[in-house]
Amino acid sequence: MRIALFDHYRIGIVDGTSVADITDVVDSRWHGTPYVINELIEHFDELREPLRAALASAPTQALADVTLLPPLPRPGQLLAAPANYHAHVAEMTTSRYRPTSEQALRSPREVGFFVKAAGSISGPADPIELPALPGRAFHHEVELGVVIGRTARGIPAEQVADHIFGYVILLDLTLRTEGVRQEERTLRKSFETFTPIGPFLVTADEVADPGNLGLRLWVNDELRQQANTRDLIVGIGELIEQASNVVTLRPGDLYATGTPEGVGPIEVGDVVRAEIDGLGELSLPVVERGW
The missing domain is CATH 2.30.30.370 (FAH)
Structure with missing residues (x-):
């Protein structure tokens, strides 16, 4: 469905x-x-x-x-995988916005997950709102979002599929800066509208193989990101297994699985369009925040 x-x-x-x-x-x-x-x-x-x-x-x-x-406006928990595609790790290593901490370039297997504010969720009809922060950059990241359907505590990877309700397209917008000044990751990714999801929540029975889905993102019709979830460093089963051994996952929790290479800046006036095989398409204007 x-x-x-x-x-x-x-x-x-x-x-x-x-x-x-x-x-x-x-x-x-x-x-x-x-x-x-x-x-x-x-x-x-x-x-x-x-x-x-x-x-x-x-x-x-x-x-x-x-x-x-947004098809899931209030997830109980909004968890996210860091650096989970090798090519994205490589591009961040040489980026002008390279993280000051080596830990930020390590895979979820090494460092686990991070948390985004659930209040950053927005939907298919909401623009991406950029706060007025001169000298800072805002980057797009397209990801597969996994919605938990059954309570999961300490489950092994091979049982994870039984606990997944469905999937959404998810964008993980990020505030970046050059040099040593770096706010906490949670803050940089938690501005309102920095987690657009949608357009629908597609139930797991409609997704034959979540480990083989193409992801694509365009900015103003320029293809920026194109990859496949088979390239994940840490797959969905292991991601959810790890998280469920840290905290009980409950129905309606949301896990962002990481972004591939091609991350880049967006500005006011841009249109960001993202699609994932079988999940639909998001097309969102970028505007200046009015407050």
Whole structure:
């Protein structure tokens, strides 16, 4: 299924260019709140049949007539893998924005994950907003986002697939600077709108092999990033295994798996477009933050 969140936190199942409203399968206490999708994810096994029944008579609308929201606005935890493609590590080693700490260039197997503020999440209808910080650069990073579907604590890699609900396109925007001045990674990646996701949450059964998905990102129609998740240094199973041995992962948590080479700057006036095989496309204007 391709699950959308739209308008006033309505849940929709997308079929081609239309969306069927199945919000009523979720307890009404959660209607109109960003947590309605978390409730669907947590109870999806028991709601699977009511959902299928609801689809038979659900009201539908054209996708063009609704406003798409981030499909997971309030993940309980937003975790992210550092340097997880060899070619990206190589390009950062020679970049003018090279990290001052060698640790920032080590793989998740060596240093684990970092945390982004969940408040940085934005969606398909939201522009990327850049704060006015003269002398600083803002870089794009396209990534595969993994949505947890079942509680995971200390699980081995070979069982990870049973705990994944689905996948999203995710952009990890990053504030960068030259020289020794470097804020904490969490701050540099946690400005509002610095984690666009969407356009839909695609359930795991629709993704035959998440370890073999093409990723692409354009800025103003210039192809900047192109790679495949088979090039991940640390694969999805090992990433989730490691995280689940640090903290219990729960339904609705989100894990960003790392970005490939081609990371580069964006500026006000640009349009950033990203796609991942089978997950759709995000196309977002870049604007100056108004506050």
